Amino acid sequence: MLEEALNEINRGCAEIIDNERIEKLLTTYFDEGKTYTVKAGFDPTAPDLHLGHTVLLQKLATFQKYGARVQFLIGDFTAAIGDPTGKSATRKVLSKDEIQSNIKSYTTQAFKILDKDKTDIVYNKDWLDSLGTVGLIELSSTLTVARMLERDDFSKRYSANTPIAVSEFLYPLLQGYDSVHLKSDVEIGGTDQKFNLLMGRQLQKVYETKKQQAVLMMPILEGLDGVQKMSKSLNNYIGVTDEANDMFGKILSISDELMWRYFELLSTKSITDIDLLKSGVEDGSIHPKKVKEDLALEITARYHSEEEAQNAKAEFEKVHAKSQIPTDIDEFSCDGEVWIAKALVDCNIEPSTSQARRDIKQGAVKINQEKIQDMQLQLKAGEYVLQVGKRKFAKLRVN
RNA sequence: GGUGAGAUAGUCAAGUGGCCAACGACGGCAGACUGUAAAUCUGCUCCCUAUGGGUUCAGAGGUUCGACUCCUCUUCUCACCA
Numbered sequence A: 001m002l003e004e005a006l007n008e009i010n011r012g013c014a015e016i017i018d019n020e021r022i023e024k025l026l027t028t029y030f031d032e033g034k035t036y037t038v039k040a041g042f043d044p045t046a047p048d049l050h051l052g053h054t055v056l057l058q059k060l061a062t063f064q065k066y067g068a069r070v071q072f073l074i075g076d077f078t079a080a081i082g083d084p085t086g087k088s089a090t091r092k093v094l095s096k097d098e099i100q101s102n103i104k105s106y107t108t109q110a111f112k113i114l115d116k117d118k119t120d121i122v123y124n125k126d127w128l129d130s131l132g133t134v135g136l137i138e139l140s141s142t143l144t145v146a147r148m149l150e151r152d153d154f155s156k157r158y159s160a161n162t163p164i165a166v167s168e169f170l171y172p173l174l175q176g177y178d179s180v181h182l183k184s185d186v187e188i189g190g191t192d193q194k195f196n197l198l199m200g201r202q203l204q205k206v207y208e209t210k211k212q213q214a215v216l217m218m219p220i221l222e223g224l225d226g227v228q229k230m231s232k233s234l235n236n237y238i239g240v241t242d243e244a245n246d247m248f249g250k251i252l253s254i255s256d257e258l259m260w261r262y263f264e265l266l267s268t269k270s271i272t273d274i275d276l277l278k279s280g281v282e283d284g285s286i287h288p289k290k291v292k293e294d295l296a297l298e299i300t301a302r303y304h305s306e307e308e309a310q311n312a313k314a315e316f317e318k319v320h321a322k323s324q325i326p327t328d329i330d331e332f333s334c335d336g337e338v339w340i341a342k343a344l345v346d347c348n349i350e351p352s353t354s355q356a357r358r359d360i361k362q363g364a365v366k367i368n369q370e371k372i373q374d375m376q377l378q379l380k381a382g383e384y385v386l387q388v389g390k391r392k393f394a395k396l397r398v399n
Numbered sequence B: 001g002g003u004g005a006g007a008u009a010g011u012c013a014a015g016u017g018g019c020c021a022a023c024g025a026c027g028g029c030a031g032a033c034u035g036u037a038a039a040u041c042u043g044c045u046c047c048c049u050a051u052g053g054g055u056u057c058a059g060a061g062g063u064u065c066g067a068c069u070c071c072u073c074u075u076c077u078c079a080c081c082a
Helices: A002-010 A019-032 A051-065 A096-110 A132-140 A152-159 A166-182 A191-206 A244-252 A256-266 A271-282 A288-303 A306-321 A340-346 A353-361
Strands: A015-017 A036-042 A068-074 A119-123 A186-190 A214-218 A331-334 A365-367 A382-388 A392-398
Touching: A002 A019, A002 A051, A015 A019, A015 A191, A019 A036, A019 A186, A019 A214, A036 A051, A036 A166, A051 A068, A051 A186, A051 A214, A051 A256, A068 A096, A068 A166, A132 A166, A166 A191, A186 A191, A191 A214, A244 A288, A244 A306, A256 A271, A256 A288, A271 A288, A288 A306, A331 A340, A340 A353, A340 A365, A340 A382, A340 A392, A353 A365
Parallel strands: A036 A068, A036 A186, A068 A119, A186 A214, A331 A392
Antiparallel strands: A015 A214, A365 A382, A382 A392
16 A cells, blocks of 8 residues: 555656655554645736646645545646746736736636545635745754755856846745745655755745655646647646636647657556556557547546536547537638638738738648638638638628 | 947847838748648738728937938837946
8 A cells, every 4th residue: 555655756857855854654553543734826917727736736746646635726826926937027916806816716626636625725825925025034044055056947147147136036925935934744746846845845944844855846847839838828837727628639739759758647547557568659559649638538527427528539539630620619700702812811810911812822721621812812701610710610690 | 327239020130321110030810731740832911982092110209302311309118337
């Protein structure tokens, strides 16, 4: 039992610091039924979860299975500073209401994966607000600038002459202080969080919490492009609230190479099963597309239902293999004759009439499955199915 | 506080008075080929019913027939010195 638990927890991890601590925690849980705490921090600025986040959540769920209480930390205080990613030096400040509604949708999504009864939602504003200037200075005196600059993205930005705000130094410190306050036993996060996660250990030592948290890092899930991490701002994500059709389609559009990565981090299939598939593809006995479809089915079913996943698959076949028109497409209507370019913009499948013209010129625009060339075309009364490229559809009724 | 350098489209980055809606790279979109994969090839990539017009090169003024390019001020960044 203990061994099984340890294997499950180790599965897919990028790095574990202080694995002995985890072993001890699990041992006492199995021997004495004593629970322990696992902390994970979440940023309330992005209310929509995508599959990248679920890598962490699934790991937390595993911990819950083996006696952990999850400290689901909402970084409502630290969000105001912004984690130094270098991308968004200035963050827009969210209003209380925005944060509240973000958190709400965040947690409802998270509880699709996590056990609600074994989760404590905590807000770091609750203790960081009262830290005060003195506390903050005390906190910041525990670390040197040189040490701070060891953090990879700081040193990169520093040598690349991109600005670093002093406030950004505070982010890791405050995140670490969260661990001091919560007396966390384990903290998990992405590999990109390594510095911040270790800060928790460091500060727990300085503040003499007696015990230092174990740190478990999950790899960052690549987005659809297979290169950059999955994120909403890069628009390469699969959201857990995505429609079944979208979800299925997006998974099928990833590269074969990336598919294995998704298997490793998102599938519930065992490692041996995955290896079997892999060798099957290598010796040509299994078509890679079939394997990818199975992955897409599994994931789509998890966030929707088996039935919806099957429907999505059928729909996909229909649209792409047989190049028919999808079942559900957005409908629009307008009065009088419409110029085709304008119509495409109005139906939200082209950003501007200039772009629409270019696409028409290139033969990317179809009306009722027929390619069109005439960019002066006027649509008379009737119903049309407009299409741009392979995946943008709209139905337009001209009155 | 002082001195110097810099700010150009989604990103990086050329352009130092007209040939500039602005080289190039990446990204993105589309076409061909496919398995809506990868790789490859091709075209496009500010807006506008367009062989034309409009608005752009941090912001505000100015010089000039004409400014991304020159001058002044402002904002922001970086480096060195303190």
